[in-house]
Amino acid sequence: MSDASRDLDAWFAANTGAWCDHALEDLLKAKAESGLSVSLVVPARNEAATVGDVVGRVREALMETTDLLDEVVVIDSDSTDDTYAVAEDAGAIVHRSAEIRPDLGSVPGKGEAMWKSLFVTRGDVLVFMDADLLDWDTHFVPGLLGPLLTRPEIALVKGFYERPFVNGDAVSDPEAAAFEGGRVTELTARPLINVLYPELAGLVQPLAGEWAIRRSLFATLSVPTAYAVETTALIDTARRLGVGAIAQVDLGRRAHRHQALRDLGAMATQIVAAAVQRLGISTDAEVCLRQYHPVDGRIAPLLRTVPVTERPPAEEYLA
Ligand SMILES: O=c1ccn([C@@H]2O[C@H](COP(=O)(O)OP(=O)(O)O[C@H]3O[C@H](CO)[C@@H](O)[C@H](O)[C@H]3O)[C@@H](O)[C@H]2O)c(=O)[nH]1
Numbered sequence: 001m002s003d004a005s006r007d008l009d010a011w012f013a014a015n016t017g018a019w020c021d022h023a024l025e026d027l028l029k030a031k032a033e034s035g036l037s038v039s040l041v042v043p044a045r046n047e048a049a050t051v052g053d054v055v056g057r058v059r060e061a062l063m064e065t066t067d068l069l070d071e072v073v074v075i076d077s078d079s080t081d082d083t084y085a086v087a088e089d090a091g092a093i094v095h096r097s098a099e100i101r102p103d104l105g106s107v108p109g110k111g112e113a114m115w116k117s118l119f120v121t122r123g124d125v126l127v128f129m130d131a132d133l134l135d136w137d138t139h140f141v142p143g144l145l146g147p148l149l150t151r152p153e154i155a156l157v158k159g160f161y162e163r164p165f166v167n168g169d170a171v172s173d174p175e176a177a178a179f180e181g182g183r184v185t186e187l188t189a190r191p192l193i194n195v196l197y198p199e200l201a202g203l204v205q206p207l208a209g210e211w212a213i214r215r216s217l218f219a220t221l222s223v224p225t226a227y228a229v230e231t232t233a234l235i236d237t238a239r240r241l242g243v244g245a246i247a248q249v250d251l252g253r254r255a256h257r258h259q260a261l262r263d264l265g266a267m268a269t270q271i272v273a274a275a276v277q278r279l280g281i282s283t284d285a286e287v288c289l290r291q292y293h294p295v296d297g298r299i300a301p302l303l304r305t306v307p308v309t310e311r312p313p314a315e316e317y318l319a
């Protein structure tokens, strides 16, 4: 076995846990002793169907009956549906991404919403959760907080889980489908990490939207405005603090709304661009992705403009 492989095994053994490792009362005690405050941040674009469930259940379990969360904040990312009203009715503090620090302008994207969250939240720790979750539970939040509240050397915690590929409302074969989700993870992010950033190969779900980070770190990171934010947070944290500052937690099982394959092509492009930019390979601010579709019975190119821009560290704009 190579040294690199041994290092990865050692990291995995030391920094991989499960959501049930810490009892809730122990986490509440650790939180009180540390004096840390915690914000849950949910970036949401057109998630009126699910955001109310995410906000309502988390608030009830972790704010109304315990003090684990200090605030639940939804960043409405240019939604054209009722996301704002539904999230507010469910008890979240809701901000429109475009209205946060208007002096800094606004661009579309999940990373943009997460970056903007730094200007309207107050938690020392930020926990991110997607708004399109279909199969999940509130233990995701204490699970992610465990290492951050109990191990001062940990700065970033990723969730991982079984990821079924759900067709419609039903999983046709629950056993077979349990690990079939995560197409960009398996076909882009994981190969890229293993080739270019092998020190991160111990991460089970590098793209998980459920993760937590200390504000003091997130505010110092460049943040891709679209979907590469998870990838760069891992790369930049490992470079800055070493992989020993990253932990991961088994959260059980998660299902979400799947995007169309060609839309995921744009996500994969953003991840590749951010990863190679960090190796000194520059790209244009927009990549022209040529995809191919049948039009009137013939295959024709369809050009998709994929923004690969990044916001500078938010600390530059924070008072
Ligand atoms: O412009 C956008 C697009 C998405 N979202 C929200 O971001 C979350 C995740 O978006 P989604 O389109 O469901 O992403 P996935 O296809 O599920 O992508 C996975 O992989 C991405 C790439 O790493 C991560 O950013 C995601 O969190 C992770 O769930 C959801 O709450 C969306 O509403 C925004 O806030 N703004």
Ligand SMILES: O=C(O)[C@H](O)COP(=O)(O)O
Pocket: 163, 164, 165, 180, 181, 182, 183, 184, 185, 186, 207, 208, 257, 258, 259, 264
């Ligand atoms: O993480 C991923 O790879 C993307 O979210 C796509 O996931 P899916 O293939 O389960 O839709």
